[in-house]
Amino acid sequence: MADNKQYHVAVVGVTGAVGQKMLEMLEQIDFPVEKLYPLASKRSAGKKVTFKGESIEIIEATPEAFKGVDIALFSAGGSVSKKLAHEAVKHGAVVIDNTSAFRMDPDVPLVVPEVNPEDIQKHNGIIANPNCSTIQMVVALEPIRQKYGLSRVIVSTYQSVSGAGNDAVEELKGQSQALLNDEEPETNILPVKSEPKHYPIAFNALPQIDVFEDNHYTFEEMKMINETKKIMHNEDLKVAATCVRLPFFYSHAESVYIEVNDEKLTVEDLQNALRDQEGLVLEDDINNQLYPTPLSAEGKTDVFVGRVRKDLDVDHGFHFWVVSDNLLKGAAWNSVQIAQKLIQQPGGLK
Amino acid sequence: MADNKQYHVAVVGVTGAVGQKMLEMLEQIDFPVEKLYPLASKRSAGKKVTFKGESIEIIEATPEAFKGVDIALFSAGGSVSKKLAHEAVKHGAVVIDNTSAFRMDPDVPLVVPEVNPEDIQKHNGIIANPNCSTIQMVVALEPIRQKYGLSRVIVSTYQSVSGAGNDAVEELKGQSQALLNDEEPETNILPVKSEPKHYPIAFNALPQIDVFEDNHYTFEEMKMINETKKIMHNEDLKVAATCVRLPFFYSHAESVYIEVNDEKLTVEDLQNALRDQEGLVLEDDINNQLYPTPLSAEGKTDVFVGRVRKDLDVDHGFHFWVVSDNLLKGAAWNSVQIAQKLIQQPGGLK
Known part of the structure; x- marks a missing residue:
């Protein structure tokens, strides 16, 4: 069951079409975000995003940027996920990846919460979000x-x-x-x-x-x-x-x-x-x-x-x-649903 | 085989999207048109269409309008075909109908010249042009x-x-x-x-x-x-x-x-x-x-x-x-192809 824990949540690719919708979905269900890490490419670093009425500076997505992150939602293309998802996991985050990078990896569950929510528990740090269609x-x-x-x-x-x-x-x-x-x-x-x-x-x-x-x-x-x-x-x-x-x-x-x-x-x-x-x-x-x-x-x-x-x-x-x-059920909403199931599972996020 | 005969050709629904393309297709293959009968609703009668550089007055599509017509290409909606196709046949015309009015009638061949050209010969005055798709x-x-x-x-x-x-x-x-x-x-x-x-x-x-x-x-x-x-x-x-x-x-x-x-x-x-x-x-x-x-x-x-x-x-x-x-192979061109096959069949148009 959900406890009252608050989480450090990174959104990688926060300036993209899906990244923006991820912020909206986190807001919409009042996801327990203690701290938001809006990550993007160097080009966007320093710009701001608004989350729950607060303006937050975008940080460059580097391996170090994941320090302290509990949950990292990736949607910045397959190459970024391949480069940084394992780094995020090393820092203790659970990655929910919306690219095709790991979907067919037998060690990575591919999850649609209405279909195979039980697969969430089999993750080794990365959970893949399927293709929109x-x-x-x-x-x-x-x-x-x-x-x-x-x-x-x-x-x-x-x-x-x-x-x-x-x-x-x-x-x-x-x-x-x-x-x-x-x-x-x-x-x-x-x-x-x-x-x-x-x-x-x-x-x-x-x-x-x-x-x-x-x-x-x-x-x-x-x-x-x-x-x-x-x-x-x-x-x-x-x-x-x-x-x-x-x-x-x-x-x-x-x-x-x-x-x-x-x-x-x-x-x-x-x-x-x-x-x-x-x-x-x-x-x-x-x-x-x-x-x-x-x-x-x-x-x-x-x-x-x-x-x-x-x-x-x-x-x-x-x-x-x-x-x-x-962009919603096909991407951002499905990722945020997975995050929600993750923190609601017995024992909470792990 | 084709003789040098010229034909009286009516286009019913000449102001519509398909009717316009029928004129274009007749021009493009230089169909042997002796006289064009551009027919349409009362509303369009008196307006003009251009065919082979000539400006021709649109006539209201009535039963009498088919007097002297050899081939009538219909594309003015199913209700017009149901009302006038048999009238055209009575006046001696062969009707090529681009509506759904007669397509499933067992007495009416439904023809795509690349597929079942032999069915043209079985007509009893009306040949149907299939649906575009x-x-x-x-x-x-x-x-x-x-x-x-x-x-x-x-x-x-x-x-x-x-x-x-x-x-x-x-x-x-x-x-x-x-x-x-x-x-x-x-x-x-x-x-x-x-x-x-x-x-x-x-x-x-x-x-x-x-x-x-x-x-x-x-x-x-x-x-x-x-x-x-x-x-x-x-x-x-x-x-x-x-x-x-x-x-x-x-x-x-x-x-x-x-x-x-x-x-x-x-x-x-x-x-x-x-x-x-x-x-x-x-x-x-x-x-x-x-x-x-x-x-x-x-x-x-x-x-x-x-x-x-x-x-x-x-x-x-x-x-x-x-x-x-x-509008072309799906309608006007297929109709004109049927007309072409009709006049090329042994014995010519009958």
Whole structure:
């Protein structure tokens, strides 16, 4: 159970889109923060962030900056996590890492609190936060798996630009305005900043998120495939993904096809299982044109599901539509939830 | 074979997004038009259209307006087709109908010239042009079906607003500008003009195209399912669809999962089969970040395919990404292609 202990909490990458939302989420649930360590790159050091009404100076993220830190929330890119997460652990912190650096490391639990909270206790200093598009999907899959068994998942994503950072948000704004003015859009960031080719995202759709792997899937697609199996502890679960970047700012949406083990499952059963899931809101009423959209989910911490329907050919097949704010449940909120579970576990933080 | 005959060609709904493109396509292939009949609603009668440099007055679409017409291209909505297509046929015209009015009528062939051109000859006066999202998908599916057999299709679409007409194009422009200016967007058209609720499409995604059916699928989804089976002459083909409207102006994209009968099929085989298909361009080179996008396909008559890859769990499963201009191959170009096949068939137009 929670004691009255207060914690020293570092947020690494505090100036980024997710870092800012981490501060908001810590404030929103009144997380027991005794001292906040806002960490970022050298470039941002000396600037200020506001937390619970207080202005706090940003410190450069160096190994020494973690002295005295109990919990360190990382969201400054994989290379920063690889360089500094173990340093933070050496200083006694528990790291909750929102990058892909350690997600598939067998020594690192990969946690979505609504799905596998028990894995938190197996940590060796680092707990990984899954990919945004994986998190929202497994929150919807888990109650189905528990009640009816799950054998197959095929997902096509509809992902917002904020998943590629604040630069991508600004790029979409700039390109949209340029195209509305009949001007040539500038293309510097999407689909992947570090790749040679950039395409306009405004009024367009890009079937590439992150770099390509040798098997012709993108790294984002492989994250969804591998992370889903790890979180659900089922290497035999069939998962396929196609990830697409789209011109909206916040929230990811997903068209999900599943096959369950129970051939007699009805749409009503499935809707009820989803309705009972913690952290999930069923918005599914076709008579009132009710379904979630990226705009309707923006700024909310829940996962929203709609358009539940049975496949017309396969008795144990179902389709649905999952939407959630990628910066909140997909990143900052899930990390802060893990931190909350950590301090609430028997014996407290350890 | 084609003779030197010239034809009297009516375009019904000539002021609409597709009607305008029909004129463009007729001009582009220099279709042997002796006389053009630009038909539209009473409201547009008296206005002018330009065809092959000539300014021609729009006539109200009435039963009498079809006197002397050889070929009538309809794209003015299902209710206009239901009212006037048979009248046109009575006057001796062959109707090529781009609405959903007659597509599932067993007496009406539903034709994509690259897939089932032989069905054209079975017409009884009316030939139906399939739904835009169906057309581009079956052009990609057909060479696979022919060579390797096809048992299952699961598609999630990424559809542009122009599929909902010029009003929807204007709505996306207006809403985008409003949101960039931090103003409230006006919502009057999408997802479906005639439905009670409207949601913003700018910087959003709407999982509803056309009205809902009793089985929880939308009519657009059922069109893809039923039309694909009819065009491919295979009632047993398993087809599932999720249709989503997105904030871009032209072209539809599709994330397609298929299962073939040949378990040994490789990605290279599949790419070769697609490359050989008439009317299809393979744009699939991950080393050079090459894949089609709605913007890259805009204004082109071909269907573009990329992101071809093997499913990681199912040996006979494959994924790919199909893009085409919904107003061209998805509508106007397919209709004009049918007209072209009609006049080229042995014995000419009959």
